[in-house]
Amino acid sequence: MGNAVLQSIHVHPVKALRGTSPRQAEVEPWGLSGDRRWALVDDGGKVVTQREQPRLALAAAELVPGGGIRLSAPGRQPLTVPVPDPAGTVPVSIFGTKVDAVPAGDAARVWCGEYLESDVRLVHLDDPATRRPIDPGHALPGETVSFADGFPLLVTTIASLDALNSLIAQGDHAHEGPLPMNRFRPNVVVAGTEAWAEDDWSRMAIGDVEFRVAKMCGRCVVTTTDQSTAERGREPLRTLARHRRFGTDLVFGQNLVPVSAGTIRVGDPVRILD
Numbered sequence: 001m002g003n004a005v006l007q008s009i010h011v012h013p014v015k016a017l018r019g020t021s022p023r024q025a026e027v028e029p030w031g032l033s034g035d036r037r038w039a040l041v042d043d044g045g046k047v048v049t050q051r052e053q054p055r056l057a058l059a060a061a062e063l064v065p066g067g068g069i070r071l072s073a074p075g076r077q078p079l080t081v082p083v084p085d086p087a088g089t090v091p092v093s094i095f096g097t098k099v100d101a102v103p104a105g106d107a108a109r110v111w112c113g114e115y116l117e118s119d120v121r122l123v124h125l126d127d128p129a130t131r132r133p134i135d136p137g138h139a140l141p142g143e144t145v146s147f148a149d150g151f152p153l154l155v156t157t158i159a160s161l162d163a164l165n166s167l168i169a170q171g172d173h174a175h176e177g178p179l180p181m182n183r184f185r186p187n188v189v190v191a192g193t194e195a196w197a198e199d200d201w202s203r204m205a206i207g208d209v210e211f212r213v214a215k216m217c218g219r220c221v222v223t224t225t226d227q228s229t230a231e232r233g234r235e236p237l238r239t240l241a242r243h244r245r246f247g248t249d250l251v252f253g254q255n256l257v258p259v260s261a262g263t264i265r266v267g268d269p270v271r272i273l274d
Helices: 054-058 107-118 158-169 238-244
Strands: 004-011 024-028 037-041 060-063 069-073 076-081 090-094 097-103 120-124 153-157 188-191 203-206 209-218 247-259 263-267 269-274
Touching: 024 076, 037 090, 054 107, 060 158, 069 107, 090 263, 107 120, 153 158, 153 209, 158 188, 158 238, 158 247, 238 247
Parallel strands: 153 188
Antiparallel strands: 004 188, 024 263, 037 120, 060 069, 069 076, 090 097, 097 120, 153 247, 203 209, 203 269, 209 247
16 A cells, blocks of 8 residues: 555536546545535425436536636536525435525526426535534534535545456446446545455545545446446446445445545545554
8 A cells, every 4th residue: 555646636516517627625524625515406405416317427517716616518608606695595405314505596597407408406505514414323423514425525446446347347238348437426536556445444644634434335326327428327336236235335435534624636645544
């Protein structure tokens, strides 16, 4: 592990949309700065992801100064959305948990609704420090998360992806591989480890920033969605089911909770503390 380094950083300003890969990022208690602070919700207030709308993979969001975002998608003019006034919140449901969020303006609602051809609206998590606690079964008191699936950050490793792709190549759907890392939508990707080394991590540091490894990441149908075409296949879930089943979860990657704040940079050394 002496040569493990941070290979890449990935920030997804809007949950389920394509994000950006900056050279550095600020680590906040609830995740990377700007990551998944926005989400789309349906007319019932439920968060919409690629599980229901794989075409979200083709839309992109990038941060603009002041915390706003710039949306883009095939066939649509880009739209810049400012951070909405937090005066009024609406209840949002994310995986059965109620969270208060601030709706963006009508322009964003029209843009997103026309793109998905459904009644959706864009919402912003104005106060990630208080709005959404992490699952208490895997959290310490006071730990919170943005609109990420369950935890502030997701780490994956190059070696494990290579090993998974080798297994896919031996299977019934070898033609679907090799898969790129963006199928797994990680925040941080580590190079220089052994395959599946992350299974045994419990504490790690990227540069000067420490993280607690909260739990293995169980994977869903989003991983079968080609992020460049929005088409779905069978992999990697078919291969994960054969080789990476832990209890009821099909596992790839680890969920992280920051222990300290700071800046991480591509090329930073990665140390396993425990």
